[in-house]
Amino acid sequence: MRRDVANVFSGPFILFTVLMFGLPWLSQAQETTISGKVTDANSGDPIPFANLIFPGTATGATTDFDGNYEIRTTHPGDTLVVSYIGYTPRKKAVVKGKKQVINFQIVENTQSLQEVVVLSGENPAYAILRNVVKNKNKNDKRKMVAYEYDTYTKIEIDVDNITESFRKRKVIQKITQVLDSIDRMAGEDGKPILPILITESVSKVYYRDNPSLRYENILRSKVHGVGIEDGTTVTQLIGSSFQEYNFYQNWVNIVTKDFVSPIADGWRLYYDYDLVDSLYIGDQFCYRLDFTPRSPQDLAFTGSIWITKEGYALKQIDAAVGRQANLNFIEKIKIQQELEPAEGGAWLPVKNRVLIDVSEVTSFSTGLLAKFYTSNKNFVVNKPHDVNFYQLPITMAEDARMNEQEVYWDSLRHEPLTPTEKNVYKMIDTLQTIPMVRTYIDLFKIAVNGYYKVGKIDVGPYISLLAINNIEGVRIQPGFRTNINFSNKWVLGGQLGYGFRDQRIKYTAQVQNILSRQHWTTLTVRARSDLGRVGIDGETAGDNFLLLASQRFGYFRRGYYTQEGRIDFRREVFKGFSQRVGFRYFTFRPTYAFAYYDNPEDLSASTVSQNFESAEMILEARYARDEVFLQSDNDRISLGTTRWPIITVRYTRGFKGLLNSDFDYDKLRLSLFKRIRLGPLGTAYVDLMGEYIFTDIPYPLLGLHLGNQTVLYNSVTYNLMNYGEFVSDRYATLQYRHYFEGLLLNRIPLLRKLKWRLLGTANVIYGGMTPGNRALIAPYTPSGEPTLPVGYFNKGPYVELGYGVENIFRFLRIDFIHRLNYLDHQQQPNVPVRKFGVFISFQFQL
Incomplete structure (x- = not known):
């Protein structure tokens, strides 16, 4: 009897004991723990927000921002699948009841995305x-x-x-x-x-x-x-x-x-x-x-x-x-x-x-x-x-x-x-x-920077090492500059050139002191003896060194030799606002038929001159509210502005008698540059400039608008205007470029794969020359040679409009430009006026 009672109670007791103490241990032993990381097979980068799941169950996890995941479950499947939008799903075997690490590398799915099924009623995502x-x-x-x-x-x-x-x-x-x-x-x-x-x-x-x-x-x-x-x-x-x-x-x-x-x-x-x-x-x-x-x-x-x-x-x-x-x-x-x-x-x-x-x-x-x-x-x-x-x-x-x-x-x-x-x-x-x-x-650094670094000296730039033109013939011009290993305050540089046809030595020597890096402040002294082209110098081209180098090639219709000395002081007064004070002395010795009257008010008593000297002071203020700069060793590189325009005001004063200068004059220039984001319509660049010259002076000191007689497109020049065709003493200009990206051509099935992009351009000048400045131009040189004629605007604004396609073979750009007026302008004999032109250019862009 006692044995029977014992047998009766022993079964439930054992069952109770197992339930109370055995099951938690048994459950822990059967728990499957999986951890790991999901990464992109191509880049090795982690993939956040990827989904992992045991097929046929609701058990799974999502990776964190670093691609990591962890799953703990007592009801795993034998296979774990990872999936993410744009990638091919991947599955791996799982060992049940064990702690294990399973990493996934998944491959991007290059196939087209599945079609979207549109149901009746509003898409719930819209709300x-x-x-x-x-x-x-x-x-x-x-x-x-x-x-x-x-x-x-x-x-x-x-x-x-x-x-x-x-x-x-x-x-x-x-x-x-x-x-x-x-x-x-x-x-x-x-x-x-x-x-x-x-x-x-x-x-x-x-x-x-x-x-x-x-x-x-x-x-x-x-x-x-x-x-x-x-x-x-x-x-x-x-x-x-x-x-x-x-x-x-x-x-x-x-x-x-x-x-x-x-x-x-x-x-x-x-x-x-x-x-x-x-x-x-x-x-x-x-x-x-x-x-x-x-x-x-x-x-x-x-x-x-x-x-x-x-x-x-x-x-x-x-x-x-x-x-x-x-x-x-x-x-x-x-x-x-x-x-x-x-x-x-x-x-x-x-x-x-x-x-x-x-x-x-x-x-x-x-x-x-x-x-x-x-x-x-x-x-x-x-x-x-x-x-x-x-x-x-x-x-x-x-x-x-x-x-x-x-x-x-x-x-x-x-x-x-x-x-x-x-x-x-x-x-x-x-x-x-x-x-x-x-x-x-x-070799790569030379190609990018234009200089080869040798200790404390950079040799170059290579872009101006060689040039060929009708006055100098073949010209060579090695140069150098010091780098930050030499000094973080002083920058020395120079170039020495020689033309084999004119057999003249040219040189440029420059010293710059960086007075402050906090409020970027520099003092620069430069001396130069060189051959120039009327209308193109450091003041008009700004920092466009490629333009300056390219202008040393070809035919110099209005070339001149010059001796120049310059002092420039620049300082950023506060964020976005900088000021410049400069002094410049230079001589003008033309290589072409040029002459002007010393006394245009009495032509019968006036002498005719070809050369002149000028001394001028430049005051400039520049405001670019959100411009971002990088300080690169001893240089400062502008990354442009985001929302606000760049506004520049420049006043130039010439002093007669100072260092044998021949003229008094006053110039005032205002310019504005703005990048405009137009959303789906693309991006536009607007460049406005106006200048007024208050005094009668020889035309090389006036505003000579940059022409272009090559087949290469240049955004700075007026591409259907001949070299030196127009000169102004008062003018306003508009240069407009509009890049449509893929706005229109992306919608044309046969063209969208080519990834061509449309663009439009407009160049407008409204200007003129006063009778006093026109009277200064002498018809003959002192030797009796007819002078090269000068053109000016007298029939309204000059306009050229263009359209084109860029991104052809990813590098080529073609512009088609029409000149709308001054079509019968015979300012230069034997140089025809171009009504239409096709221009090419090469660019590396995304």
């Missing part, structure tokens, strides 16, 4: 997007009074698409050992890449509104690249200022092109949308919308956005531009961004990742991968600094480029380097030790 636009002013970071944050930036540039034929080249055979290790870096399914640059920087970024100003202070930087010196230019470029993209703007500027945002005000004109999911991302419940451009050739994105249900803010975005877009040399652009709300309601980006895949220029070359990553933290909002605090857009700490130990950089990084990134540093060190690689690097 969400209307609310996104409605709440832009609340969520856009630009609505904040001010914000600042710490940022870490990392850039890597790699050579990709390395073919077997490329490996067989001599220079590449020298680095075979390095290339052999690339396969190990690429991963099981990745393509081999060759890293050539990796940079890191830590900065403090400040922004304030009203006025809109931005300032970045680069505290630390680390530049490691093949042939890249850790100069100030590279350090400034690797900061976060050039890796910022705000999709709340209607147009996002990337590599000089404007792309329409998927949440632009006119979103419905450019994109198709699909509401595909709703899920929690952190604490935010979000809608996921996939979008595709209505026209694949437009500068628009394909990808996904995650919009918060509360406030309709942009939480995450993954946007890509593919090879179908009307771009040159670009296989893909990919931007991934994660945002978080700040105090005051606006959303600020906490992480950004950008990939630019550059295709091969030729079938014998490789491509490039440029990868940018930024991480932002420690936000402070609505505490603006004084306006003067934002004086310079980018500055660099004096010790920013010190090579700290790796342990120190580990404390600066927001995330540690991956093993692959650590290996990149080692590979770049190996490449830099190969002699042939260093030789190719030197």
